[in-house]
Amino acid sequence: MDLATQLIWLFVLAIPIACVAWTVTHEEIFKEPRDFCVRKSQNSKTIVQRKLFYLFTCEYCFSHYVSLFFIFFTDFKLLLDDWRGYAIALFSLVWIANVYMSLFAFIRQDIKREKCEIEEIQSHTKKL
Incomplete structure (x- = not known):
């Protein structure tokens, strides 16, 4: 595979990796299992158990395993x-996927801020 094709694969393959890692570690659909993992990562007796459960709460950590799956x-x-x-593909995919997730988080934060501002303006307008 030539370099240009590899780079296209890198940037495209990082999209589903970011999507899976973000969904598992942030979205409501996985809230209960994630809350369980958070508790176990804080309260388990052994460090191995704590670190194992932590993997499912951190998008950066989890993206390594999602990347391994996609590479396989x-x-x-x-x-x-x-x-x-x-090895190069693994760490490159993790890095690009985390750039995507950071951009997504930034965009979501900006959208949420705008929604709050709109709600505040609407509630102020209703009071008048």
């Missing part, structure tokens, strides 16, 4: 055709 599923390698290509 797609056999994606970056720059080199041996095991080093898998």
Whole structure:
């Protein structure tokens, strides 16, 4: 695969990785399992258990495992055709996916702020 194709794969493959990692670690659909994992990550007796459960609460940590799954599923390698290509692909996908998630969080925060401002203006207008 040529470099241009690999880069396209990198930026496109990071999208579903970011989507899965964000959904599991932030969205309401996984709230109960995530809350369970938060409690276990804080209250488990062994450090291994605490760290294992923490993986499901941190989008950065979880994105490593989602990236591993997608690399296995797609056999994606970056720059080199041996095991080093898998390692480069793993960390590159994690980084790009986390850039996507940071941008998404920033956009969501801005949208939420705008909604709050609109609600405040509407409630003020109703009082008049």
